[in-house]
Amino acid sequence: MARRVSVQRRDGVALVTLEGAAAGPKDCGFDPALRRALDAALTEAFATPGLQAIVLRAGPGGWPCGIDPAEDYSPEQPTLAALCTRLLQATVPVVAVLSGTISGGALALSQAAGLRLALATTRFHCPEAGLNLLPAAGGTVRLLRRAGGAALEVLLSGRVLDPAQAMTLGLCDAVASEGTIETAALTEALRVAALGPEAPFSPREGALSNPGAALDALAAARARHPARADLPAIARIAEVAEAALLLPLSAALDVEAVAYDDLSRSETAAALRHLARARAATQTLAAVPAGAVAPVARVALWNPSVAQAGALLRRGLSVQIGTTAPEALAQLLTGIARAQEQAVAAGQLDPARRAADWARLDPVATPEAFGATDLVIAKPASIAERDRLRQALPAGAVLALSGTAPGPGELGIDRSQRLAAIWAATPERRADLPRLAAVLRAGGMRVIHARALGLRVEAAWLGAADRCVLAGAAPQAVDAALTRWGFAEGPFARAARLGAERSFPRLIAAGGEPGPVLATLAVLGGGTGEAAETALAALRAEAGIVPRPLSETEILARILAELALPGLTALETGEAFRPGDIDLMAGVELGFPAPHGGPMFQADRIGALALRKRLRALTAEGAPPPPALLDALIRDGQTLAERFT
Helix, strand or coil: CCCCEEEEEECCEEEEEECCCCCCCCCCCCCHHHHHHHHHHHHHHHCCCCCCEEEEEECCCCCCCCCCHHHCCCCCCCCHHHHHHHHHCCCCCEEEEECCEECCHHHHHHHHCCEEEEECCCEECCCHHHHCCCCCCCHHHHHHHHHCHHHHHHHHHCCCECHHHHHHHCCCCEEECCCCHHHHHHHHHHHHHHHCCCCCCCCCCHHHHCHHHHHHHHHHHHHHCCCECCECHHHHHHHHHHHHHHCCHHHHHHHHHHHHHHHHCCHHHHHHHHHHHHHHHCCCCCCCCCCCCCCCCEEEEECCCHHHHHHHHHCCCEEEEECCCHHHHHHHHHHHHHHHHHHHHCCCCCHHHHHHHHHCEEECCCHHHCCCCCEEEECCCCHHHHHHHHHCCCCCCEEEEECCCCCCCCEEEEEECCEEEEEECCHHHHHHHHHHHHHHHHCCCEEEEECCHHHHHHHHHHHHHHHHHHHCCCHHHHHHHHHHHCCCCCHHHHHHHHCHHHHHHHHHHCCCCCCHHHHHHHHHCCCCCHHHHHHHHHHHHHHCCCCCCCCHHHHHHHHHHHHHHHHHHHHHHCCECCHHHHHHHHHHHHCCCHHHCCHHHHHHHHCHHHHHHHHHHHHCCCCCCCCHHHHHHHHHCCCHHHHCC
16 A cells, blocks of 8 residues: 655755555545644654755645544544644745635644745635534634734635635645746755745735734624624624633634634534535546446437536537427527527637537437437426327437326436435446436536435425424425525425426425415415315314424424434435435425434434434324334434435
8 A cells, every 4th residue: 555645855855745645535624634644654754864944735636625624623643733833843945836726724734834835726625614514623713913904804705716815825835837846945945045044935824914904804794704604603703703812822722622612513513513514525427337438429409408418518518408398499599599608708618619519419499300329318297298208219219208207217316406416226237327426517517316306395385384283383384494594495386486387296296295374375266265274273183283382492303203204214214315315306306404403313313213213203194104113223323414325
């Protein structure tokens, strides 16, 4: 096994090379194993006879950069903070050669170096605030003391910086080309070494030279990013920023460490980190054998969006398009042309490339007019149109259907905003899923392997809300409890917005039917007023239910328990394969609040035993019974995250 950190010596300089992102463990940053390897390499480098300088760099792919920066800051020894201290206390100049994405541990270590040289392709990123964390190991404090309010703006916005922007913050000191950066690093390291131990690098604490201006800039940045109840990191980072500018370094570092520890223990951080890992996992399909994917060069689209067709053209595919209504085809072509013209005007698309893209676009009037293609992605407007698409399918093509169930030999697509769940109707077609996923990703979608997941999650949500009202809650109280917890809208508000003509067919497609409350409110046109109260009282009396008040806490507990059911069932039956996939779908389909993760994340927080108890109680009110998967989790002492890794 190759060493994760190597040391070479050249003319009195120790070249410490980190395993590059291309060679190291996928999506892994400064994990404990890499930190141990770096610690040993630094010990070896410092022991070099006649050592004059250290150059810290990375191999192919750039510096290690993980999905979850919290792994970089984990307490296992040696900690990232200890490694930064070793670099800061070095008796020889330390030069960092920056490549790839500098984030998390890489950002902290590079700030501990005396000089930072970056390739023009290097990018700098502080994603921690979006995960309800902050850059630790001195990363926040040192950046604030170096750049003041401008640094706070970067920390709170999560904006990705290029080297020119990073230079204004002191995150890098110079930019060099691939062919010259190593020579420049060696030359500068030896030059500074020759000047002696007092030789200056760039100032580490430039913002402290004018603390008044730094505090003013800090106040302006805080005004642009006000505190948020659902993301406490915003306020805590601002507190650490003030400490960085007002307190001695050691005290400011203590404030940073306490703030990070508090944030990292929060449910919000755990939920957002869970979702970040789930999003990263969508680059691969679960339960589909890995291997080379035959490229798709030709695709036919029936009733596509302008964005979908345009994205595939930009990726170089030959695209046939057709629509149910002839006038819709004309509008589609106009939309594609207008989008291309706007891209040319903005300098985002070369005119010659635009002409080539347009030449690969082939409109057709009917499904029968589709020519040879690898894949047909269709959203039929009716059963009859679906049957026409099947009969007209070009030889050798695979049919992927959206909005209707796929038949034998076909693929299914369940779209929700920028997320698509795909599945094969029969096992022999599962091998075609990676090709469909590649096309959907080319169109800007994240893709998961699951069967009709969005519809079932929505049906469970509406069914749980229905039972809450039958038990005694008012429809508006159910909506209020969920929106105060963070949902984008409540289930009854959603049903009213969509109307029965749109929401009821979705329930039926998911294998369910409108509950008695939803059906009654649809007839009455809403859930308020005397008529609604009378109708709900009649429903309860007919069902033999004595209504009782439900607190917001109980409403949430009931709905979260029932929301776990479709995901648990799908995992048990092999219709979904990763809890994170289910939580992503709940986020886009229901507006499930990201700071609370998703139904599967919440199921793990509730615990399998407590969840089963709650679901068994709800079964008496008409909820589906708890699946056997919960029994297995209880028996084996596992969480969903542990069982489905």
